[in-house]
Amino acid sequence: MNRFKDGGQVDKNTLSNKPECSSLKVLGTAYAGSGDFVHLYLEPPLWEFSPGQFVMLRPESWGLDPLWPRPFSICEKTAEYMRIFIQVVGRGTRLLSLCDPGSTINVTGPLGRGFRVPEGPLLILAGGMGIAPFLGLCKNHPYPQKISMLFGHRLALKHYPFEESPGEMHKESMHQVSEDDLKTFAQVLGERIRDFAPKGEILACGPMPFLKVVQKYALACKASVQISVETRMACGVGACLGCVVKTNEEEMVQSCLYGPVFAADKIVL
Numbered sequence: 001m002n003r004f005k006d007g008g009q010v011d012k013n014t015l016s017n018k019p020e021c022s023s024l025k026v027l028g029t030a031y032a033g034s035g036d037f038v039h040l041y042l043e044p045p046l047w048e049f050s051p052g053q054f055v056m057l058r059p060e061s062w063g064l065d066p067l068w069p070r071p072f073s074i075c076e077k078t079a080e081y082m083r084i085f086i087q088v089v090g091r092g093t094r095l096l097s098l099c100d101p102g103s104t105i106n107v108t109g110p111l112g113r114g115f116r117v118p119e120g121p122l123l124i125l126a127g128g129m130g131i132a133p134f135l136g137l138c139k140n141h142p143y144p145q146k147i148s149m150l151f152g153h154r155l156a157l158k159h160y161p162f163e164e165s166p167g168e169m170h171k172e173s174m175h176q177v178s179e180d181d182l183k184t185f186a187q188v189l190g191e192r193i194r195d196f197a198p199k200g201e202i203l204a205c206g207p208m209p210f211l212k213v214v215q216k217y218a219l220a221c222k223a224s225v226q227i228s229v230e231t232r233m234a235c236g237v238g239a240c241l242g243c244v245v246k247t248n249e250e251e252m253v254q255s256c257l258y259g260p261v262f263a264a265d266k267i268v269l
């Protein structure tokens, strides 16, 4: 049986628009709180995207090293720029954070499937860098007053673009520095999901332990939850099979093609 064939019970109605490869100029970078968090501004590509879709970035200056491009959520796109929000965790992200204005980055996108965003009530659950795909969504949503966001973070709030989202939204941030804080955050996540489940759609993005907690409560409350999984990706286009996740039908599917956004009840984390 071909276990990679079609995404099993994973939603296939929101196929991604066709990705393109473009060479985009770096317009500038801006540090957020420290040199390890950087907003990268690129020339805007010609294509449109859905929140939750991502791009593969590879500066021309890399030559053959690093070999593989790196995946990043598209934070927002305006007539003037496309913004990517990067946390430096290794060599690729460090080199990206140091790109000079005027240098060129090879960008493949938009990739994957983004969030289905209803106009009705929306609860956003973001953990750390999981805030990145929600920035443009919140800014462009026609009814920001219908959005609530719970944001959990281990580092100081100044590193994240939390305050940029519209003032009409209901926003709550939780700083977790100790194990006790983490337990409290997990409890608060559970309460928010339980209370919000009958009202609308829940969108989540963040590190795997965070997503597991979200999924646990989503299933327990039968809440409608979409989660974005950020598995490691090498090609971003379905070829290397490095990013597979297991569906609830026991099939392995590429998260770069059939995700990164999945219904919480369709995959095994």
Ligand SMILES: Cc1cc2nc3c(=O)[nH]c(=O)nc-3n(C[C@H](O)[C@H](O)[C@H](O)COP(=O)(O)OP(=O)(O)OC[C@H]3O[C@@H](n4cnc5c(N)ncnc54)[C@H](O)[C@@H]3O)c2cc1C
Pocket (backbone or CB within 6 Å): 054, 070, 071, 072, 073, 074, 085, 086, 087, 088, 089, 090, 091, 092, 093, 094, 129, 132, 133, 229, 230, 231, 232, 233, 260
């Ligand atoms: C769909 C998607 C969207 C993403 N969006 C963003 C974003 O908006 N902003 C951002 O800063 N990062 C994002 N990431 C993560 C980002 O791609 C990685 O941090 C980056 O590729 C690391 O490259 P590096 O060369 O600096 O680190 P490497 O040298 O490759 O790795 C350094 C360390 O980071 C860990 N790591 C690498 N990739 C991941 C990953 N995907 N998940 C967890 N740990 C990882 C490695 O295990 C290692 O410990 C996203 C990833 C995916 C798949």
Ligand code: FES
Pocket (backbone or CB within 6 Å): 232, 233, 234, 235, 236, 237, 238, 239, 240, 241, 242, 243, 244, 254, 255, 256, 257
């Ligand atoms: S990253 Fe290569 S198949 Fe998904």
